[in-house]
Amino acid sequence: MKAAYFKNHGGLDNLQIGEVEQPQLKSNELLVETAYAALNHLDLFVLEGWPGLNLHIPHILGSDGSGVVKEIGGEIDAFKVGDKVLINPGISCGKCNYCLAGQQNLCADFSIKGEYFDGTFAEFFTIPEKNVLKIPDSISLKDAAAAPLTFLTAWRMMVTRAEVRPEEYVFIHGAGGGVSSAAIQIAKMLGAIVIATTSSEEKMKAAQDLGADHVINYKERNDFTDYVYKEITGKKGVDVVIDSVGKQTFPKSIKLLRPNGRFVTCGATTGPHVDLDIRHVFWKQLQILGSTMSNQKEFRDVMNIVFEGKIHPVVDKVFPLDQVKEAEKYLKKGNQFGKVLLSVNP
Ligand SMILES: [Zn+2]
Numbered sequence: 001m002k003a004a005y006f007k008n009h010g011g012l013d014n015l016q017i018g019e020v021e022q023p024q025l026k027s028n029e030l031l032v033e034t035a036y037a038a039l040n041h042l043d044l045f046v047l048e049g050w051p052g053l054n055l056h057i058p059h060i061l062g063s064d065g066s067g068v069v070k071e072i073g074g075e076i077d078a079f080k081v082g083d084k085v086l087i088n089p090g091i092s093c094g095k096c097n098y099c100l101a102g103q104q105n106l107c108a109d110f111s112i113k114g115e116y117f118d119g120t121f122a123e124f125f126t127i128p129e130k131n132v133l134k135i136p137d138s139i140s141l142k143d144a145a146a147a148p149l150t151f152l153t154a155w156r157m158m159v160t161r162a163e164v165r166p167e168e169y170v171f172i173h174g175a176g177g178g179v180s181s182a183a184i185q186i187a188k189m190l191g192a193i194v195i196a197t198t199s200s201e202e203k204m205k206a207a208q209d210l211g212a213d214h215v216i217n218y219k220e221r222n223d224f225t226d227y228v229y230k231e232i233t234g235k236k237g238v239d240v241v242i243d244s245v246g247k248q249t250f251p252k253s254i255k256l257l258r259p260n261g262r263f264v265t266c267g268a269t270t271g272p273h274v275d276l277d278i279r280h281v282f283w284k285q286l287q288i289l290g291s292t293m294s295n296q297k298e299f300r301d302v303m304n305i306v307f308e309g310k311i312h313p314v315v316d317k318v319f320p321l322d323q324v325k326e327a328e329k330y331l332k333k334g335n336q337f338g339k340v341l342l343s344v345n346p
Pocket residue numbers: 092093094095096097098099100104107108109
């Protein structure tokens with residue numbers, strides 16, 4: 001089958017398109033013919049590699065995907081060939097105390113499809129049955145591929161970790177990112193007042209269309225913290241900051257928070273090491289909360305809301321699988337608003 005894979009870690013030059021063996025189906029898995037796959041920053045981190053990441057080579061990238069069931073394992077009874085499906089990319093052992101307690105993303109063996117296992121940038125992929133949902137007719141295969149990773153991440157950050165309540169101020173960095181465009185919609189659904197930053201007039205409009213109450217162009221207003229503090233929140237500060245940017249935005253995030261505020265991080269796209277004046281943390285009694293992916297229940301909860309049409313995946317651009325390098329370069333530049341997809345067998 002055709003796939004986007006690499007044999008050696010490194011930059012995008014190491015990413016190739018070519019023929020690889022079709023994956024072997026296990027009894028608890030489905031074989032899916034990929035319609036669309038979505039890009040995530042994780043793709044490039046995996047391609048670059050990190051100490052201890054020992055992958056089976058060649059390794060196929062890709063965490064999000066939608067498609068049509070082609071074959072089912074011997075244990076499967078809830079799906080049939082021809083079903084249209086999307087996937088939860090979070091894979092766990094299913095047997096440990098965390099998994100049995102429904103906290104799959106705390107499992108010691110937790111990983112993301114495309115990280116330790118082959119991913120979705122291929123004509124076919126396999127996936128455990130418990131990680132699959134049927135897509136209702138109201139959702140296109142394109143939107144289905146764009147939804148899971150970002151929506152389940154944003155849902156856990158907003159609902160489980162930050163416990164956002166109505167009328168709270170929620171600040172979201174970089175509205176154009178996949179997690180951020182999901183977070184804006186979820187925060188509005190929870191009744192929050194949403195403040196978002198982005199980098200152009202066009203993206204400001206797109207963030208407002210998703211429901212953001214206040215949108216700031218951070219390129220024109222570099223130090224926006226005073227403005228948010230005084231003008232928007234009436235010298236209160238914000239209740240919650242959602243940050244996947246890391247180093248570049250962390251000091252502003254901490255400054256923006258009001259007493260008892262919650263900082264929630266799910267990533268560090270500009271770098272992982274930050275300056276923290278610990279006095280702000282104890283004096284304002286802040287909570288610094290980490291969040292990664294979601295458990296199976298959170299995945300199902302947020303996907304049901306997507307299926308009901310109350311929140312919508314935002315697709316920026318679709319590239320054919322053959323242009324995976326161009327697509328990854330495009331994502332890296334950061335000019336998109338929403339998800340970048342690959343079409344495989346649409
Ligand atoms: Zn486990």
